[in-house]
Amino acid sequence: MSRRKLGQLEAEVLAVLAGAEGFLSPGDICDRLAGEPAYTTVNTILxxxxxxxxxxxxxxxxxxxxxxxxxxxxxxxxxxFGHLRLAHNPSAVLSQFVHGLNPREEEALRALLDEPGSRS
Structure with a gap:
């Protein structure tokens, strides 16, 4: 089993909690995470x-x-935003991001950019 960076695991724990309808125990969170992280690791993240x-x-x-x-x-x-602000070439980062979107994500981004009052 490969080890995840703590930032990645933190983001995964946040995603599990965001998808929950209420409170979860550390054990419940462990059960919903891929790769079977250690209970103590999840507890530390929490x-x-x-x-x-x-x-x-x-x-x-x-x-x-x-x-x-x-x-x-x-x-x-x-x-x-943090990653974009640290980039030497933010335009290249945005280009890579946009090219990595699936069609549904691209459609959502286009709709947001086409909204009145959005920045162009």
Whole structure:
């Protein structure tokens, strides 16, 4: 099994929580992640996300359960902006991004760009 970077696992945990209808235990999150990450690793990620105010938790019995408190789309956009701002050639990065979109994603992007008031 290959190891994931912590940033990637953090993003995957956030995605699992975003798709949940309520609170999940660390074990529930582990079950929904590919690659069978260690429970302790997921718990560490959850503690870090809690410190960043991206998740909330509640005590259920003797354990804690977690839910997403941050806006998932805003988080993803901020990561994308961060990478774009660090790039030597942002236009090339955007070009690679757009060429990697599937037809449905491309259609959604075109619709957003065609909205009145969008930046051109």
């Amino acid at each position: 503690f870090r996300l809690l410190d960043k105010n991206m998740v909330g938790r509640e005590k259920r019995g003797r354990a804690f359960v977690y839910r997403l408190t941050a806006d998932e789309s805003g988080l993803a956009a901020e990561r994308m």
